[in-house]
Every structure is written in structure tokens, then in C-alpha cells.
Amino acid sequence: MNFNKILIGMCAGAFAGFGVFTIWPSCLARWNWLGGWLAAGIIITSAWLINHYVGAMPNKGNYAWIDMALSIWLAALLGGLVVLDPVEGLQRAAYGLLHGANLGGALLTILFQLIGATIAGYFLYYLRRNDA
Amino acid sequence: MWTWQHVLTTVFGGLIFPLMIGLVWGKLAEDFKSxxxxxxxxxxxxxxxxxxxGIGLMYEPQMAGDLPGPWxxxxxxxxxxxxxxxxxxxxxxxxxxxxxxxLGGVLGGILLFAMV
Known part of the structure; x- marks a missing residue:
């Protein structure tokens, strides 16, 4: 266990999670679809540069890849969404588990997301195996 | 309410995203670095x-109502x-x-929770 690496991964992961769910809803509220599309390039890229290009998320070569997306998903699930509305200012767009939101409402979404992602994971495995 | 259409679109949305990342992202980073x-x-x-x-392939019925979430x-x-x-x-x-x-997700969640 390397605690410094875990700590750095935690801070960089929190940057990704917090950044995505403040900047993204705010860009969406201000510039609609274009804002959402631009927000992806702005915040995801910044977080990716720190987490995976420089390597703050401590991934090692021969182990299964842990993406910063884990932090991002968990941050929204726990803390909800915050939006800077052009008219009404900074306000909450969604509640998270920390507010006492009911996980049951999201369970089916999570289940079907995982099914889709598992199929995609198998495709990726299959393609890599056949390319190599 | 969930219908079979929602199931299908959610599964497909969950399929296309990691597939695109896994196929394309690494090559882009290889070719053009940062x-x-x-x-x-x-x-x-x-x-x-x-x-x-945006269009909403991933169906999130919990976002309707007065107390939306969790996302x-x-x-x-x-x-x-x-x-x-x-x-x-x-x-x-x-x-x-x-x-x-x-831990990053937990810290990010606490920050989001504490912000507003």
C-alpha cells in the first residue's frame, strides 16, 4: 500500500468528480446542447490530463484499468448536481445519497448501464485479442 | 415508468460509450499525445x-419530481x-x-454536498 499514491489519486479523482458536476450542468444551463458538448471537452480533458496523462490515478501496467470515471460517477451519486443558473444563480439540480436520496430510484438505470458496459467490455476484449 | 424501449436504449447507451473510449481514445493519445x-x-x-x-438514451426516471436524484x-x-x-x-x-x-468519488461527493 502506497498511501501517497492513494491520496493523490483521491484528490485528482475528487477534482474530476467535483469539476464535472459543477461545470457541466452550468454550461448546459447557459448554452444548452452546445454548452454540454463544450463542457465535455473542457472538464473531461482537464481531468484526464491530470488523472491519466500525467498519471495521478495510480494505475499499474498489468492490472485492470481503473478509470477516473469511477470517481465521477460516485461523486454525482453521493453529492448530486450543482448548477450555476444564468438567472437564479448557484443552486442544486439534483440530490445525492448524502442528502438522503433513495438509491432504489436509480437501481434499474445502474443495472442496465452495467449490462451494456459488460457487453462493451467483452467486445473490447474480443477485438483486442483478435488484433494482437 | 420503465418500458422495453427504455431498457434497450439504456443498454445501448451503456454499450457505445466504453466501446468508443476503448477503441479510439488510446489511439488518439498515442498519435497526438496530450x-x-x-x-x-x-x-x-x-x-x-x-x-x-442530451437526447436521453439512458433513462433516469428518478430525476423527475421535487426531490430529483440520485443521478x-x-x-x-x-x-x-x-x-x-x-x-x-x-x-x-x-x-x-x-x-x-x-475515495476520490467520496471526497468529490462531499464537496458537491457541501457546496449549495
Whole structure:
């Protein structure tokens, strides 16, 4: 266990999670679809540069890849969404588990997301195996 | 209410995102280094966000009503797709980075919780 690496991964992961769910809803509220599309390039890229290009998320070569997306998903699930509305200012767009939101409402979404992602994971495995 | 259409679109939304990342992102980063990540951010994440949460392939009925949430972002499929692809390949779980990622999510969640 390397605690410094875990700590750095935690801070960089929190940057990704917090950044995505403040900047993204705010860009969406201000510039609609274009804002959402631009927000992806702005915040995801910044977080990716720190987490995976420089390597703050401590991934090692021969182990299964842990993406910063884990932090991002968990941050929204726990803390909800915050939006800077052009008219009404900074306000909450969604509640998270920390507010006492009911996980049951999201369970089916999570289940079907995982099914889709598992199929995609198998495709990726299959393609890599056949390319190599 | 969930219908079969919602099931189908949610599963497809969950399929397309990690597939695109796994196929394209690494090559962009290989060819263009850090600028490849910029391109990938816009053209993979941005475009698929328009599909999944813009048009709404991923059905999130819990977001209706007075107390919306919790939000299950498409980030989950990015993590899980790439993770199980490596597990299928027989790679082991690196608990150190898994712990870092989970703690990052918890800290980010606390910040979001405390903000407004």
C-alpha cells in the first residue's frame, strides 16, 4: 500500500468528480446542447490530463484499468448536481445519497448501464485479442 | 415508468460509450499525445454525452419530481466497460488505485454536498 499514491489519486479523482458536476450542468444551463458538448471537452480533458496523462490515478501496467470515471460517477451519486443558473444563480439540480436520496430510484438505470458496459467490455476484449 | 424501449436504449447507451473510449481514445493519445486527449474529450465524451444524457438514451426516471436524484452518470459505464474488458483478459484488480478512485468519488461527493 502506497498511501501517497492513494491520496493523490483521491484528490485528482475528487477534482474530476467535483469539476464535472459543477461545470457541466452550468454550461448546459447557459448554452444548452452546445454548452454540454463544450463542457465535455473542457472538464473531461482537464481531468484526464491530470488523472491519466500525467498519471495521478495510480494505475499499474498489468492490472485492470481503473478509470477516473469511477470517481465521477460516485461523486454525482453521493453529492448530486450543482448548477450555476444564468438567472437564479448557484443552486442544486439534483440530490445525492448524502442528502438522503433513495438509491432504489436509480437501481434499474445502474443495472442496465452495467449490462451494456459488460457487453462493451467483452467486445473490447474480443477485438483486442483478435488484433494482437 | 420503465418500458422495453427504455431498457434497450439504456443498454445501448451503456454499450457505445466504453466501446468508443476503448477503441479510439488510446489511439488518439498515442498519435497526438496530450492533444489527443483534448480531441477525445470533445469528440468522444461530448458527442456521446449528447446521445446518453442530451437526447436521453439512458433513462433516469428518478430525476423527475421535487426531490430529483440520485443521478447515475454515464461515467459508470466508462469505468465498468474498461474494467471488465481487462478482467476478461485475466488481469488482476489493483486495489490501490480502486481505493484511490472510490475515495476520490467520496471526497468529490462531499464537496458537491457541501457546496449549495
Amino acid at each position: 492533444f489527443g486527449g483534448v480531441l477525445a474529450g470533445f469528440f468522444i465524451v461530448g458527442t456521446i454525452w449528447l446521445l446518453n444524457h 447515475s452518470d454515464m461515467a459508470l459505464v466508462a469505468f465498468w466497460g474498461l474494467f471488465v474488458a481487462d478482467l476478461f483478459e485475466g488481469k488482476k484488480i489493483d486495489w490501490e488505485s480502486l481505493l484511490g478512485g472510490v
